[in-house]
Amino acid sequence: MICPVLKLAQQLIQQPSVSPNDHGCQTILINRLKKIGFSIEVMPFDDTANLWAYHGEQGETLVFAGHTDVVPAGATQNWRYPPFTPTLNNGLLYGRGAADMKGSLAAMIVAAERFIIDFPNHAGRLAFLITSDEEAKATNGTVKVVDKLMMRNEQIDYCIVGEPTSQVKLGDIIKNGRRGSLTAKLTVQGIQGHIAYPHLANNAIHSSLPFLNELVNKKWDDGNAFFPPTSMQISNIHAGTGSNNIIPGELVIQFNFRFSTELTEQQIRQQVETILKKYQLNYKIEWSLSGHPFLTEKGKLINIVSQVIAQYCGYQPQLSTDGGTSDGRFIAKMGAQIVELGPINETIHKVDECVSVVDLQQLSLIYQQIMQKILLPA
Numbered sequence: 001m002i003c004p005v006l007k008l009a010q011q012l013i014q015q016p017s018v019s020p021n022d023h024g025c026q027t028i029l030i031n032r033l034k035k036i037g038f039s040i041e042v043m044p045f046d047d048t049a050n051l052w053a054y055h056g057e058q059g060e061t062l063v064f065a066g067h068t069d070v071v072p073a074g075a076t077q078n079w080r081y082p083p084f085t086p087t088l089n090n091g092l093l094y095g096r097g098a099a100d101m102k103g104s105l106a107a108m109i110v111a112a113e114r115f116i117i118d119f120p121n122h123a124g125r126l127a128f129l130i131t132s133d134e135e136a137k138a139t140n141g142t143v144k145v146v147d148k149l150m151m152r153n154e155q156i157d158y159c160i161v162g163e164p165t166s167q168v169k170l171g172d173i174i175k176n177g178r179r180g181s182l183t184a185k186l187t188v189q190g191i192q193g194h195i196a197y198p199h200l201a202n203n204a205i206h207s208s209l210p211f212l213n214e215l216v217n218k219k220w221d222d223g224n225a226f227f228p229p230t231s232m233q234i235s236n237i238h239a240g241t242g243s244n245n246i247i248p249g250e251l252v253i254q255f256n257f258r259f260s261t262e263l264t265e266q267q268i269r270q271q272v273e274t275i276l277k278k279y280q281l282n283y284k285i286e287w288s289l290s291g292h293p294f295l296t297e298k299g300k301l302i303n304i305v306s307q308v309i310a311q312y313c314g315y316q317p318q319l320s321t322d323g324g325t326s327d328g329r330f331i332a333k334m335g336a337q338i339v340e341l342g343p344i345n346e347t348i349h350k351v352d353e354c355v356s357v358v359d360l361q362q363l364s365l366i367y368q369q370i371m372q373k374i375l376l377p378a
């Protein structure tokens, strides 16, 4: 008999659901959830398919969150197996999305099926929040579903996000928060001129250097128990016309902050503008925030997830907040306790993405046990 988790993961990988195209993945999930009595609400926004589904009528809500979209396969000729033909070899399931995160989706759905069969009259609500727009823009996905849910006063108490958080062994790392991400595009204005007549020009590179030096060397914070110190990286810098006899009249710089809960977006913006003013630069700056930092403090959900991992894996997970942003940043607005737990992330977004089949089966049992611990009164 073929394992139901593996079978469903294969069905999902077969759909080339490159972000934000769901390519029928959510229909597969909906059909499975309908069979076990879930109420289904589809919430499409523009090019994005979203799904909100729940079982149970009242009480605390435990949500499993995830995405059906994947990043592009890239150069398919470099893959050992075609990226959208799920292939098993040596206990590993290969295919785009195997680890990020169609494997987790399969593990969650099968866990829910087993849980509902065992406990059809569980307390509280078990819910799914699934989007097809996590990997790319993330503008019509979880963020919009959360807005809609909040408008009608829905409550989410606990949320497990199936992102691949494990590093070496299944469950060795779980995420209880993520850093914020803030990008600045800065244009420093000078006066263009002939290299031989510098007194008639104002070199935008020269005038920006003291600012850049201070920006790069500034210590923003020390981090805290859960977050590493805030980091700033310059991602792009451009000035000059390519000619060797023109003083550049403009410098354009893009830089990004990954920030801890020690700082707010406003504080970072103010501090940067203070340095700009100190050096009396003529500038224009545009800011874009991709996510505030969020954190789930130690409490019921972290305790339960840690206990269940210890029970199935034999070791305690480590808590972490590193890595990029995740859709947890949107769900955090609802005041939910959030933990991210999924398979090993070593191959995500790479050629030959793969996941251990045994890990997926184990992950499904862990998810099921978390459902039991939260939705069954002791």
Ligand SMILES: [Zn+2]
Pocket: 067, 100, 101, 134, 163, 164
């Ligand atoms: Zn993902």
